[in-house]
Amino acid sequence: MKYGLSVVNDSGVVSLDSEYARLCVFHKSAYTANVAVTFQNAVTTQEPPLVFIRPLNNGSFIQLGVILGGSAGAWSSATVVSGQAHSGDIFVAAFSSTPITSYGFRMWDAESKQIFDSGTQAVIFTRSVQNWTYTHTTYSSQGLPTNWYSITMDYALGDYLMINNARMPMMGANNESRGTGLRYDFASSVLRLSVTTVSNPFYLLLQAVFGKIAT
Structure with missing residues (x-):
């Protein structure tokens, strides 16, 4: 950039720049499945905030989804949203910021x-995984196929999963919603990820x- 402020860390990575917003935390707490969590600070961005969760390991199978309250x-x-009772930790972030402290x-x-x-605490992306392994296909009573995929969980890493795209319709190259x-x-x-469509x-x-959350 021609002017402004840029902060570079010891690894040469730009950690703060006056032209671009950082991904900042607007809310963090525990959550219970199917119970609304009210944000500590309303998110004022036009685009929906990003929701990250870390469910407690209950040794079983947990289905995930998210519904956002409010509006742009x-x-x-x-x-x-889940078909199974469970709980865990959640934080909500957006590429924006809100005045919190009286100095700084x-x-x-x-x-x-x-x-x-x-x-305001910042968020860092730790990894992005897309090497899903196809495992099997199941069929509904009407013969509708559902393909199943999996990736290694690596739960011990301690990071949170972004669930905005959980249960979100996905388009394939054949222009068919999945x-x-x-x-x-x-x-x-x-x-595990399931994908259901006619073709x-x-x-x-x-x-x-x-x-x-960055520490």
Whole structure:
């Protein structure tokens, strides 16, 4: 950039830049499946916030999804949707910031949007995995196929899974919408993804994205 502020860490990576917002935490707490979590700070971005969860290891099978409350510019809550009773930890983040502390350091971009507050915790993406392994296909009573895929869970790494794309319809190259489902399978130490549609291709490029709060 020609002017402004840029902070580079010891590895040469830009960790703060006055032209771009960091992914910042707006809420963190525990959650219970199918119970709405009200954000500690409303998310004022037009785009929906990113929801990261880390369910407690209950040794079983957990289906995941998320419903956001509020609307563009005023996102207020999130509900982790599941067919199984479970709980865990959650944090919600957005590429924006909110004034929290009465002193410290803040930055705004050229459009007067606040993009950094030193009292707000930042989020870092830890990994993005898309090397899903096809495992099997099941069929509904109407003959509708569901393809199943898995990846190694690596739960011990301690990061959180972004679930915005859990249960989100996905388009294939054949222009056909595919229903998706995301599940923790603790007993097998894998994440499982299901894809359902009438004409079901086997390729899958959907990413499983993980992150954690920077310390």
